[in-house]
Amino acid sequence: MIKRGIGRQIVLHYFIVVFVTLFMVEVIFSLAIRMYYYDTIKNHMYVHSTWASDYFQKFVRLNAERDPDYFTEMLRTFELDNTELLILNNKGEVQASSSGFQADKAIQTSDVPQAAAGNVGTWIGRQTSTGETVMAVSTPLQVRGETRYIVRYLTSLESVNSKLMNLTLVSVGVAGAVLALVTLFSIGLANSIVKPINNIRAVSAQMAKGKFDVRIKGNYKYELGELAATLNYMAQEIVRSNQIKDDFISSISHELRTPLTGIKGWSETLKLGGFDPEETELGMGIIAKETDRLIGLVEEMLDFSKLQQNEMKLVITVVNLKEILQETMLNVWAKAEQKGIQIKLDDHIERGIYVNGDGNRLKQVFLNLVDNAIKFSAENSWIHFVIKQQSDTQVLVEVVDSGIGISHEHLNKVKDRFFQVNHQGGGTGLGLAISQQLVELHHGQMDIHSELGVGTTVSVMLPIHEIKDEGEVSSPDG
Structure with a gap:
């Protein structure tokens, strides 16, 4: 018995799909094989009844219908094995029979009225006298366009039905074997899925309890x-x-x-x-x-x-980005002078460039970037602020230093919260994480490029509000 869960659902779904498919195939196969056998018998009797009709027409032309041995000759000529041949009048009364059986009343099964109307009639049903399932094919025998007699073939279907039943039982057995194999296959498939899931679930439960040293083992696909x-x-x-x-x-x-x-x-x-x-x-x-x-x-x-907690509130105004950079340089000038570091603004824009933002928070971003550059730069080195317009909608600010640089191992982690490349350097390890989020709040992007022993470049891309003449300058505070 498969335990309740995804494994049982997989097996059950496979079983239902295959069972329904096999059932439909079984039904279609049974109906098709039955129709094939029945049509073969029907066509065989129809061909002989057609020959009998042609024979009858020949005797009519020779005016031999009055011959008392006429029906006897027809019965002897067109009789079939395991089939009763009857000659009826147009009322269904038996005139002659290959079995010698004489019915006490007219035959009124559906094939007889059809033949009396000039068509070939077929009837499948149960024989009242014997209880057997039989098939009858009736063909009209006409004289000058009028149905005078009916030739009727009647055969038992019990042998055919028995063979059909045997075929059905064999096909059911094959379908059962296929269903069993598919069920075994689905159980194996379910186990191949459930076992890894159980393993993953067990390890996840340990992780949920704080055991983060455990790992999921296994080469799952x-x-x-x-x-x-x-x-x-x-x-x-x-x-x-x-x-x-x-x-x-x-x-x-x-x-x-x-x-x-x-x-x-x-x-x-x-x-x-x-x-x-x-x-x-x-x-x-x-x-x-x-x-x-x-x-x-x-x-x-x-x-x-x-x-x-998304509780940082920005006071958005139109601010002059160049003024923010100049004020940032003035704020760190004394600190840079202590290490003999030269700070320079490389301005590639002749006029003021404006952005929508919180002047104090943008200043906080650049103060943090240049403070890091000073902290990790050698004495008598340099730091450059570079500002240039990238497009009609974006401005790029770069803080470039010639400091110790950042290794490739640490480069992807420096913006993570609490991460510090050098724990002896002081600080909380939050500066770059805060700067990253503040830039994103201004719909900008911050990237860091560095080479160990060469230096670091921090790029801040911000959307431009408007480029104005140099005389139209607003303060960083708005």
Whole structure:
């Protein structure tokens, strides 16, 4: 007994389809073979009845109808084996019979009235006297266009029906064997599908319980193979995501501990008092700097949370993209000067170019990109902002650096949340993930191209609102 499930459904569907098909074939075969045998018998009797009619016409022309041996001669000449030949008048009364049987009343089966009307009549039915199934073929014998007599052949169909029954039983047996083979085949097919599904289900249940180190084993084909590969990939990604999350927690704990330690140390030190104004100012400056650093970390995590929950609200205005880039450069100028890094704007557009967007959020994107470029660039290197119009509807901004670059292994992961190429570099690993989503909210696209030891280029494609004269400039805040 097959357990309830997809295996039973497969076997049941195969069984029903094959059973219905075989049943229809069986019915059609039985009807066709029966019709073939019956038509053969009917045609055989019809041919002989036609000959009898021709014989009768010859005797009419010779005026031999008055011969008392006329019917006897016809019976002897046209008699068939296992078939009774009757000569009837046009009322159905028996005039002569090859079996010597004389009916006490006229025969009125459907073939006789048809023959009396001048047509060839056929009747299949059960003989009242014997209970046998018989076939009768009646042909008119006409004199000057008028039916005078009827020649009627009558034969039993019991032998034929018995042969037909045997053929039917054989065909039913063959159909049963075919149905059994198909059922066995469908059971094997169902097992070949159900066993992998059960294996996948068992491993998935373990994954659901948090055991992401398990994998689906087996070389499955087609959709099952794709499903197994997808689940294995999902488990691998969950493991990687958990590892990234753990690294993030470790990193953010370190990032939070460092400024908090500085704030706590200097606040306790200043609390003791007795310091000169310069020392007090130094301590307060460190506390303010570390506080700003904490605020930046918290705001970055809040921004990411809002983006994940689709709660980020943009204040959309028409903003001058070149002005945003210039302000970004001014904001990071001091930080770049500390490492001797030169920042330059390569402007390939003579007039202002405008986009629909939130000026502050776009500025956040470019600040994050150039901050990463400064962080991972060597001293006395360079960073270029490149802005150029790609088409009538798009503008391209590139942040190009000559820093350490990103390996091919890490390039596809740098925009993932919490991912950090260098965990010692600080940060939350959310900057590029946030920038990516902010660019997408502006209906743009961000791509990263990098070569290890050569440098990195981050491309931001944004839709253009309008190109105006240089005098028509609006602020990034709208």
